[in-house]
Amino acid sequence: MTERTIKLDLLARVEGEGALYVKLRGQKIETLEFRIFEPPRFFEALLRGRPATDAPDITSRICGICPVAYVMSASQAVEQALGIAIPPEIRALRRLIYCGEWIQSHVLHAAMLHAPDFLGLPDAMEIARAEPDLVRTALRLKKLGNTLMEVIGGRAVHPVNTRVGGFYRAPDADRIAALVPELEWGAGAARDMALAFSRFEFPDDAADYTFVSLVNPDEYPILEGRIGSNRGLDIGIDAFSGSVRESQVAHSNALLAHLADGTPYMVGPLARYANNHDRLPEACRRTAREAGLGPVERNPFKSILVRMIEVQFACLEALRLARSYVVPSPACVEAPPRAGEGFGCTEAPRGICHHSYVIDHDGTLVSASIVPPTSQNQPQIEADLARVVLSSLDLDDDALRQRCEQAIRNYDPCISCATHFLKLTVVRA
Amino acid sequence: MARPKLAVWKFASCDGCQLSILDCEDELLAIADRIDIAYFPEASSRMAPGPYDLSLVEGSITTADDVARIKDIRDQSRTLVAIGACATAGGIQALRNTADVAEWTRLVYPRPEYIETLATSTAIADHVRVDLELHGCPVSKAQLVELVTAVLAGRRPQIPSAVQCVECKRHGTPCVMVSHGTPCLGPVTRAGCGNLCPSVGRGCYGCFGPVEGANTDALAAQFRRLGLPEAAQRALYGGVTCAAPAFAAARGRHD
Structure with a gap:
């Protein structure tokens, strides 16, 4: 019986450090470990006090x-x-800056980190030699997302203008209005890019996923909603810790999340799309149809298309919000400290990001619990890898390793977030 | 002539400083034409072997393996530049330096025995010779472009070293501390962000770390006049550059 080992020591084109180890004996997987070796930074501990x-x-x-x-x-x-209620104008401005993050993060991943897999190239710089217009368009879209974050948040990485209660200073109406022409261009460019990517060759793959996302009857969810799934999960964000179990394995510095019954689940674009398809604007649903997607997409390799449809959505939504912008006044709602417990859950580009805090009477943090999207996806990534490896045994080691990397990138894993993630080793025994 | 070889390395960090390289949307393709991006795993699966002409190092040193890895990177690099608050000061994760890391590990992880970590998070310069530091959380894109341009031209990069207050004066931003009594680390913090916080009416929280000769005693006197509680001063210095010596000392005085 032949033994094969596939090793990937440092996964490229993801945020953070991870590795994969697969040991095969004949047609069976003996070991499959998706490792997060990004060192721990102990955020939940350093927040206390x-x-x-x-x-x-x-x-x-x-x-x-x-x-x-x-x-x-x-x-x-x-x-x-603290019992702070957020007025609609502040809520709208938050949704607008969040659209900026979806645009820059999705375009970075889809066009610059994931597209090279489909084109057989190492990176976006090489795509730029073959298809310069594609990369120029991607960079312009990414810059649009960053501009939204800069205009509202002060800077693209680690905004300074956001705070508990709202914003330090609300942006002037003319600065928001100035975003409109580029957002109009962006919605069209994102649609064109989704259609261009739909001509890639996609590996034949599908799984019966449990899709978990925010679900909101009124809108495609970004900032609020209940946590729902395609299998009947329907809970308030305060019930999350009772429905999800975090555990730890020796091979990873990330905690892994499963549903309470032990099953893995998927968060992120495919989940949001499946659970909220009819809340997408018709323009986005048309792009999806023309790109060959149904209302539910179960081929994880097509997540790149859903990301670009969400970019189109984010541009259209930002356009709507920019056109109806009312300067929030005041820019922030303040409240005196009090003891209490609070929960927050929003749709990061990679999926739901859940925070819960306990606060003391003097306003200091007693405890903090943070469940980032990649921790939730890690068990499902391992399940996808096992399926992809078994269906790709005819590939040679290099091609198999490449296919595994691509399968991991389907999740746009943010390994820096998950630590609290990848090296690929395949042993064929 | 062969293009200079660039490598980008990551240690404990959020990836935001590396991302700032990819965020130079207007300059990225021009830079990629003139420089050989030989090793940049976040952006490319081509990982060419060293030696490298320029290494940009993001993140802080928090594991025994990383202590060895940074020495190996130094050996392979002609010019090594530490980029960002983690690489230059240990980052927010350096709050562990004054805490009980074993207790923190038990707090966050159900199986603490699986976790290998050092008791401290330290700057790159604490381990190897660093040719230049770019500060900030994140670094300034303008400074990154200036750095790469200077290295390509074979000259010393022009990185400002003034105090944050000078930026407020230059931008005509009213002093948040004088006009609103808002606590601000501007008087002791290195300029470089472009005056972001005061321009939205918020006090500086020290992303670029202490300016040379930072007079934290004089600022403490001002904070006392504002009636700022000790715990609030400690929290203010306990931010993303908490382990930079001048800030660590000032924070220690508010224990």
């Missing part, structure tokens, strides 16, 4: 790719604990 109002700025440092997700989930949790 600090003013709760520090939580958004500190937790944004968990991830430079999706800081707004951390800022917003943390702010919501603290606001709930």
Whole structure:
């Protein structure tokens, strides 16, 4: 019986450090470990004893790719604990800056980190030699997302203008209005890119996923909703810890999340799309149809298309919000400290990011619990890898390793976030 | 002439400083034409072997393996530049330096015995010779572009070293501390972000770390006049550059 080992010591084109080890004996997998070796930074411990109002700025440092997700989930949790109600104008401005993060993060991943897999190239710089217009368009879209974050948040990585209760200073109406022409261009460019990517060759793969996302009857969810799935999960964000179990394995510095019954689940674009398809604007549903997607997409390799459809959505939604912008006044709702518990859950580009905090009477944090999207996806990534390896045994080691990398990138894993992630080793025994 | 070889390395960090390289949307393709991006795993699966002409190092040193890895990187690098608050000061995760890491590990992980970590998070310069430091959380894109341009031209990069207060004066931003009594680390913090926080009416929270000769005693006197509680001063210095010596000392005085 032949023994094969596939090893990937450092997974490229993801945020953070991870590896994969697969040992095969004949047609069977003996060991499959998706390792997160990003060193721990102990955010949940270092938050204790600090003013709760520090939580958004500190937790944004968990991830430079999706800081707004951390800022917003943390702010919501603290606001709930302090009894702060957020007025509609502040809520709209939060949704607008979050659209910026979806655009920059999705375009970075889809066009610059994931597209090279489909084109057989090492990176976006090589794509730029073959298809310069594609990369120029991607960079312009990414810059649009960053501009939204800069105009509203002060800077693209770790915004400074966001806070518990709202914003330090609301942007002037003319600065928001100035975003409109580029957003109009962006919605069209994202659609064109989704259709261009739909001509890639996709590995034949599908799984019967449990899709978990925010679900909101009124809108495609970003900032609020209940936590729902395609299998009947329907809970408030305060019931999350009772429905999800975190555990730890020796091969990973990330905690792994399963549903209470022990099954893995998927968060992120495919889940949001499946659970909220009819809340997408018709323009986005048309792009999806023309790109060959149904209302539910179970081929994880097509997540790149759903990401671009969500970019189109984020541009259209930002356009709507920019056109109806009313300067929030005041820019922030303040409240005196009080003891309490609060929960925050928002849709980071990679999936739901859940925070819960307990706050003391003087406003300091007693405890903090943060469940980032990649921790939730890790068990499902391992399940996908096992399926993909078994269906790709005819590939040679290099091609198999490449296919595994691509399967991991389907999740846009943010390993920096998950530590609390990948080396590929395949042993064929 | 062969293009200079660039490598980008990651230690304990959020990836935001590396992302800032990819965020140079207007300059990225021009830079990629003139420089050989030989090793940049976050952006490329091509990982060419050293030696490298320029290494940009993000993140802080928090594991025994990383202590060895940074020495190996130094040996392979002609010029080594530490980028960002983690690489230059240990980052927010350096709050562990004054805490009980074993207790923290038990707090976060159900199986603490699986976790290998050092008791401290330290800057790159604490382990190897560093040719230049770019500060900030995250680093400034303008400074990154200036750094790469200077290295390509074979000259010393022009990185400002003034105090944050100078930026407020230059931008005509009213002093948040004088006009609103808002606590601000501007008087002791290195300029570089472009005056972001005060321009939205918020006090500086020290992303670029202490300016040379930071007078934290004088600032403490000002904080006392504002009636800022000791715990709040401690929290203010306990941010993303908490382990930079001047800030660590000031924080220690508010224990």
